[in-house]
Amino acid sequence: METQAFQKIYTKIDQITKATCSLRAKGIGYDELAYIGDRLAQVVKIIGDLVTLQVFGGTEGIPTNAEVTFLGKAPTLKVGDDLAGRFFNAYGDPIDGGPAVQGKEVEIGGPSVNPVQRKKPSNMIFTGIAGIDMNNSLVTGQKIPFFADPDQPYNVVMAMVALRAKADKIILGGMGLTNDDYLFYKNVFDNAGALDRIISFVNTTDDPPVERLLIPDMALTAAEYFAVEKNETVLVLLTDMTLFADALAIVSNRMDQIPSKDSMPGSLYSDLARIYEKAVQLPSGGSITIIAVTTLSGGDITHAIPDNTGYITEGQLYLRRDTDIAKVIVDPFRSLSRLKQNVIGKDTRSDHAQVMNAAIRLYAEAANAKTKLENGFDLTDFDERSLNFAKEYSNDLLAIDVNIGAIEMLDLTWKLFARYFTSQEVGIKKEFVDKYWPKKD
């Protein structure tokens, strides 16, 4: 970064901590960026003429006489159509060897949408994964995370959802991605020939953790450009938000703030909400949908990070290994899409809600039968049939490798109903049974 002629250079740093530097300077704006040597930093506190800077790359090796120049602006991103197909770091600089993006420079982390200007989200996103489309339908403008243990294939599922969703742009915000996962995304998108609709902002595990704090805002600023100015349907993938929250905790700790639950900063809820609430259905037709990953430790959802996330997002998706079929499935019990009511039966078929509920109820019957079996009780004929139904339902519909259309998935479920149950046992409204119950083969 070349310095501009009129810029004042400071060369005396008063205090250095692990994450911050303080120096005496005048006329500095709050949130403003500065370079300390070649490291980017941001103003987080000003008391009189003492300015405290948070150094994204860490303060290791910074001397007290380092050159400090203030940029006179908050972090920005140059937005334009050229963003498409490119890979950037947390500062919005290209990391794919390509040229810098030309475009309008906008501050990241901008204002929120006026709630009365929002539209009710009501367009379904079809993913082909029946475990999502049937039981937890996603809607444009929704925000929903995967709650997953680190060993689960959430990145695979997310990449699949992104590619199948008919989004105009897919924006990946990678926080603390391992280099392997970063290359995975790159390859998947490349192989699918979808690179021209993908924009990536990536902070890998090689990069300093505090840099991650910029990733969601960068990704969402790019998203807002395409959704607001181009009226496009934008899908934003954020992985992994737990590592983002960890970075928040590091910063607040180094700034001597009092931690609240689970060593997280007291502002965690607002910090996460500020990001997730960028998901929006705009009146002009554009939309931002956020699918995120929150990794859990040992499946504990009462930890502050998943807990606060659950209060903010519109549902959550769980993956689970089903040992009966040796596949990973979308857990129908714990997963929930709060906005599915807006589209079920409207963007699909009118029997959708009834079929969904009946199948889950029967799947639950199978779970009860399984417990009975494990406890050494005898199974009834109904129990046996539910167990068989559950196995096929799990394999043909819930497994993450399923890729079928919405009508097909409903018809398939009807077939399974008829194979194992009578229509009374399934308990669906008569008008639908008359219409869709398969005729005896």
Place this chain on the structure above:
Amino acid sequence: MTKGLVAGIISNLVIVEVDGPVSQNEICYIKIGDTKLMAEIIKIMGSKAYVQVFESTRNLRIGASVEFTGHMLEATLGPGILSKNFDGLQNDLDKMKDVFLKRGEYTNPLEDDKLWHFKPLAKVGELVEAGSWLGEVTENWIPHKIMVPFKFEGKYTIKEISAEGQYTIHDPIAKVVDNNGKAQNITMVQKWPVKVAIRAYKAKPRPFRMMETGIRCIDSLNPIVEGGTGFTPGPFGTGKTVLQHALSKHAEADMIIVAACGERANEVVEIFTEFPELEDPRTGRKLMERTTIIANTSNMPVAAREASVYTAMTIAEYYRSMGLKILMLADSTSRWAQALREMSNRMEELPGQDAYPMDLPAIISNFYSRAGFVYLPNGATGSITFIGAVSPAGGNLKEPVTESTKKVARCFYALSQQRADSKRYPAVDPIDSYSKYLEYDEFIEYINENVSKQWIDQIHYVRNLLIRGKEASEQINILGDDGVPIEYHIRYWKSEVFDYVILQQDAFDKIDSSTPIGRQKFMMEIIIRIIKRDYDFDSFEDVSKYFRSVINILKQMNYSEFKSDEFIKFEAELEEILTKRKVAEPA
């Protein structure tokens, strides 16, 4: 007015060097470029005032000029509040034309030039005081009283009062003189500091009138009263917001104030889209006509979130003074408490439990105490019923916000994860929840006269039944279906009948979503009759089969128009099943 200069900035906490007197909670404006950011003093140390800014402080610089206003954060009160969508500082959101909120954009909560048809109620020469009704205008359908401003102290004599006619809110409609002969004009609009309770009432007795909510698990088990307080804690996904929305749709109130405090924007959008369409069955008008929304969603500035619940309460108190029944809902008060925590943290105060400020319990109880039933000076009554949602961290009810609220709110509606998981909605736990009003003699007397003499006894009876049913179910789970006497199964299924038919309610069904008290009484009697019977079964399998069919018919009744042909048909069917069963009639 006092002025100042910015001397320090830590996120939205700004330290201002002041040149004159300032007061705690005074409002000031910080100049940044062409815009002004509103802020509130929260601490004063010598010549330094610590202010919380209601907006982002990005690019704010040391030395920026600050103007103090000499007053606290005030709500603007007058005709035109109803049906509005405000933010936490009472800016009219619909007057902002941009898609994005603009920093420093403040809009008028009312309309300066709209004409209202004013009818005088008071006469020249009458002695009046703060809150006295001078006249009224019709706002939507509510007779909106024009009152002597709450800031007026002592007695006044009316010197002039305008004749019936069209006036704007700024036209003087009355002239009053105080004891010293000083005359003052009164218009239709007044201001009041939101953090101070409006006390223009004669007495605040214990509340006693039942407030019908149409929600059976409340009315038929833990009823709330006009002017009562309640709260609904629950982990995420247990249906807090659905319950709050159901209350706002069906509760028997003249006006509903919804404070969407730090929650999802899409949930407010649902109200924005639905309420102008949905009909209020009592008045035949649209629900939006009796609703005012204060929307400070989670991504809007944190300090304004704290202000939003106070703004909503002040509006409620204003309308209560007109002799109206107000229901105020806040979703969620935990987010408000978190806003307090964020500021307390920035001010480096010594923290209490979970890093919340030490005075959190006092702040919460003070706020809940502003609800209540009042007798106005002219003998009319008014009430604010307040129900707050609480979002306990990790679903653990032993956290500071839930515990502090439990000390003050008289009704406790615990949303249970277990009930939500088994899709028993509304997931209010019937055994953990309580209503203290059931112990109020005044309330019991009111119910005896207005609902029925048996109602309270019936409530106690079914509560006992539910506890016994739960015990039986635990025994069955431990000992196995055939390890317990059949009597246990019967006991369990009797409680299930009540659970399925009364407690569970389909918030999305046109008919089932709201049940008037008359219908609740009818169903309660049927069910108590079923429960009080003795039954004779050969095996436990028959018990569940039989009661399942009973429940099925009763549910069909719930889904049918009350006393319609269909309803009566199901009733007859039920009677048939009940008589067919070999019942040993009670001795």
